[in-house]
Amino acid sequence: MRIEEFKLERWMSRWETKVSYDIAESGILPMSTNDLLDLLPAGERDAARDRLLNLPLGYTEARGTEALRAALAATYENTTADNILITTGAIEANYLLFNVLLSPGDEVITIDPAYQQVQSVPKAIGADVKYWRIRADDGFRFDLEDFERQLTPRTKMISINTPHNPTGAILTDDELQHVYEVAASMGAMVMSDEAYRWLDIPGGDPMPSPMRNRGELGISVGTVSKPFGVPGLRIGWIVAPEPIVKQCWAMRDYITLSPGKLNDALALIAVEHRDAIRSRTHRIVAENMVIADTWFADNTDLASWVRPRAGLLALMRYHLDIPSLELSDLLAEKYSVMLAPGSAFGFEQHLRIGVGQNPAIFAEGLARTKQCFDDLLAQGVKRLPAAAPGA
Ligand SMILES: Cc1ncc(COP(=O)(O)O)c(C=O)c1O
Structure with a gap:
């Protein structure tokens, strides 16, 4: 399979180990194994630690342990452990589903802008890819009329x-x-990448019920990466009718075979204690939203944003005449700040910002961003008229 370069991932890999103020991240502030164990009642922690440390590190159940699949199944309607395949992150879940469900020439509607995988993989398969635009005017909104225009009997x-x-x-x-x-x-399937499930924003929109709950043509993809702050576990999942799960599993035999055993066990702790993690997430996000709101209010001449309605990500529009990749590289190299280039999503004049970082780092990252913008203006970079994101 020939596939185009994953622009965002290439760019992130270039800087993520070098910067101190990563405010582009898409997940909530990562948790350690100790943080996960601290979620357990005090009387159970030592036994759980011992169990983990003494777990024989053989292969685990190929489709993920029954315990983890059952715990996840309980978070969907009409779903059993057999409807779930544990994967190496949501990224493998998406990859398997596209490859199992699509053939060259099949018509698929995917959103734009997007996490690039959901466009590039169907294209690489040879599917006939149509784009459902997210409208930028009036804040970012899924344009349902555009969706209906694109839909055909094919x-x-x-x-x-x-x-x-x-x-x-x-x-x-x-x-x-x-x-x-x-x-x-x-007769079309709806495959929903719900990587940002459980990430409602305090005061934002409520989290809708997953696609899997809506019927047999609905497929959900999930992950522990973003909501639980454990992307290093590389645990995601597919929730689908059993025949589809079996086909994905059969393909996965050739790729990653099974999840990591320790990762499966740690993911189970995160899933079982998701309410406590959600409270932690709310505290972090609420603090960062205040920091961001204040920063944008103080700097209307430099930048604007549409507050995220849910999840952890938003696009910032900056009012300076400089391409987003050049600006992102400059921020990373000279100011040790990571804000992802909008060009990776086809959105020039924008930077992607994440509100899941440690608030002290988030605040300093924004302060340094202002310094960078001021320095650019002092160096003669043209100021552009203030405009709303997406304009
Ligand atoms: C929409 C979306 N899907 C999937 C992924 C991949 O996540 P995971 O770490 O679970 O593979 C990401 C990561 O940024 C994402 O934003």
């Missing part, structure tokens, strides 16, 4: 991601139901 799959990377847009419960019903009436 459409095999609709691929969505909500809450959305990179805009922080979200489809409401009613909108998701509408998408499912319209798609199902044409």
